[in-house]
Amino acid sequence: MFPVRLVRRQRRSPSLVRMTFTDPSLDRFADRGYDQRIKLVLPKPGGLPLSAFPTGVDWWAQWREQPADARAHIRTYTVVAVRPERCEIDVDFVDHGITGPGSRFAVEAVPGDEAVIFGPNADFAGEAGGLEFRRELGGTARQLIVGDITALPAINGILERLPADATGLVSIEVPHEEDTRGVHAPPNVDLMWSVTDRGDDQGDAVRQWLTALGPLTSDHAATTVIEDGVADSYWEVSAGNTAVTETADLSAWIAGESGRVRALRRMLVDEFDIPKAAVCFMGYWRSGVAAS
Missing domain, CATH: 2.40.30.10 (Translation factors)
Known part of the structure; x- marks a missing residue:
């Protein structure tokens, strides 16, 4: 503390x-x-x-x-x-x-x-927790990073640590065009903005990107589901966030409004057969609930 x-x-x-x-x-x-x-x-x-x-x-x-x-x-x-x-x-x-x-x-x-x-104490040598991005896959698997304005600080932190040869898509939904300033991605990572006041559809953009990729394989590690009964948020992450033992084509990180996170989960898992363990699904907030 x-x-x-x-x-x-x-x-x-x-x-x-x-x-x-x-x-x-x-x-x-x-x-x-x-x-x-x-x-x-x-x-x-x-x-x-x-x-x-x-x-x-x-x-x-x-x-x-x-x-x-x-x-x-x-x-x-x-x-x-x-x-x-x-x-x-x-x-x-x-x-x-x-x-x-x-x-x-x-x-x-x-x-x-x-x-x-x-928060994490620098005097503690072990795994402090509070990190869900699969950083061991940052330079080996194709990255799919999706979030809204509440996830933008975390996405910025991830992009700053990605290796220069990282590949993938970062899709961020923000309320205003001016919210897009100051965000940079490695050269082979596509940075796509959806601005709600101009009507951009983030879900369609992610679906088109996944369709163009074709079939994918990933590790089949176990997942941990965390339900927060107070805010009705939804978290599903790789159990223990342990090192991957199989070759992964895709590693995804998705955060934002809980309803949108669930919808993207259905898209990835049901439409594209992406193993749940390949994706960190995190509901940061819920529409209609004063959780921010």
């Missing part, structure tokens, strides 16, 4: 606000890159202070025991940048307006506001 305070707030695009957090303890925050996720703890207005948030081994169970109308909000975000020498990390927030605790923070937070981040 890293107790942090907001030190800078920067508008990155019409949809994204970058928040920079600081604390002396962040010199031990591990920079794992890729799609490294964290838990961000935000105080509930009129609720318990952050000092009441449990930080021990059983913190999750203890938090669940606190009154639901008073306990702090917990939301999941992606680390954008880590500067341990300055004791800072950057996190991008999607600005949906005042629709949920995370988006409210993006709109209303000012330098000095406090939060708690649960």
Whole structure:
């Protein structure tokens, strides 16, 4: 657990606000890159202070025991940048307006506001978790990376770590044309944008790309399905995210709104017979639920 305070707030695009957090303890925050996720703890207005948030081994169970109308909000975000020498990390927030605790923070937070981040410790030598991208396949399998604006920070982190000879398709859906700036992919990875205010159909674009590829093979490792009964999100990832033992033609990473993730899962698995273990399916949020 890293107790942090907001030190800078920067508008990155019409949809994204970058928040920079600081604390002396962040010199031990591990920079794992890729799609490294964290838990961000935000105080509930009129609720318990952050000092009441449990930080021990059983913190999750203890938090669940606190009154639901008073306990702090917990939301999941992606680390954008880590500067341990300055004791800072950057996190991008999607600005949906005042629709949920995370988006409210993006709109209303000012330098000095406090939060708690649960993230990887640089002193831990083992696998810290929070990474789902099959990085061992980054330079060997063709990549299919699909997401919406909430997945853009994670996709950026993945693209920054892909090897120069990576191949595949990255398809990103954003609300505004201006949200497409500043994203770069290796030369043999196609970067395709779907902008909702111009009516682009991301599903059709992905289907056309898969159809052009023809038959595919992949590893048949086991998968783990995680159901979140609170937000009704959907996660299905390779069990343990272990190293692949068979040659894989395709490795896919799909994240965004849960309903859209499920629809893409049906497309890949049912229409194109892609093994489920070849794809990380992650519902970051659900339409109609204030989960951001």
